[in-house]
């Protein structure tokens with residue numbers, strides 16, 4: 001196995017054991033790796049002289065066990081739907097530590113947030129108007145700003161271009177209207193300014209520019225506010241890529257120190273919202289190899305999952321690192337890894353793997369901890385994978401595999 005990845009989830013033998021114990025496709029989460037990532041983020045952000053908070057962006061991957069990691073590591077939470085708020089509530093997350101995002105929150109979602117005391121990150125003017133109408137209790141709000149920083153990433157996961165559906169344009173009349181509404185409200189209090197420029201960004205500059213613009217906005221508002229710099233810190237999906245999480249965040253922390261040095265106290269807290277950089281490289285999906293097929297230009301090996309458990313290659317042209325855990329042979333060949341779903345686009349990637357890769361081999365796809373399970377589907381009525389946690393000593397099931405009975409659980413006919 002590749003050096004970067006070989007220690008994850010207890011290594012090759014352990015992964016093969018887990019594949020046999022829980023069957024495949026299987027998402028294995030290395031809890032220690034997730035904690036290591038959290039520590040890296042905390043250490044880098046704490047170079048900031050201002051009080052600082054790390055929030056976990058639930059959308060990257062959420063279940064009860066993940067919320068336990070959030071609690072054990074004293075993280076705050078970024079939620080983006082009533083469903084995420086519901087799960088957070090069920091697993092005892094303090095509502096005071098939840099930041100509620102979303103560009104089209106429903107009346108029900110806003111009512112619940114208001115009732116629980118969750119901070120709402122308002123995405124547009126009409127949301128503030130609705131909140132004003134329905135809030136029964138005092139409401140903490142932050143404004144999500146579109147700072148116009150266009151980072152280098154896939155266009156589907158960039159969020160701060162001018163015509164983005166997200167955020168209130170920086171320097172716009174809309175922003176002024178939002179401030180007027182809040183300042184004239186006896187229910188809403190502005191607690192911070194927030195911006196998320198996109199995801200899987202690996203250069204520091206756009207993050208720095210974003211933080212600087214937000215700090216300028218806070219300075220112009222002349223009141224102590226939180227500076228929520230969003231998430232989006234990229235991870236190393238391939239062995240040849242080079243990403244320095246500590247370096248990226250520490251540069252942003254230094255820029256915030258510099259930018260606030262002439263206005264001490266204007267920023268009362270810095271908040272970061274990390275999803276992928278916490279859980280992305282902590283996850284490995286295990287598949288079992290099935291049939292092979294050779295075409296004039298390709299040699300396919302098919303696996304027992306595909307776009308139903310990882311749509312990222314089809315949706316974002318995302319690239320992954322694969323290994324055949326069952327074989328050590330150094331004579332390799334380029335394989336195209338095809339899924340089993342009825343779509344030509346259901347191809348997970350390409351990888352050099354042992355030439356004698358065979359039916360029944362266990363194939364690992366690395367760095368699938370973020371945005372794979374949450375984007376998974378029952379297309380073709382494929383069953384959702386199980387999720388297992390490896391804590392360094394033992395394995396335990398976080399989410400069981402779906403069953404055929406789950407597939408009929410929403411049917412209204414009682415006799416099934």
Ligand code: LLP
Nearest residue numbers: 057196199200231232233273274275276371
């Ligand atoms: N904060 C906000 C407001 C966000 O919208 C997001 C992600 C995050 C934080 C966390 O970003 P992260 O640190 O995980 O990059 N499905 C896509 C990613 C969508 C990201 C949505 N927002 C993918 O698979 O790449």
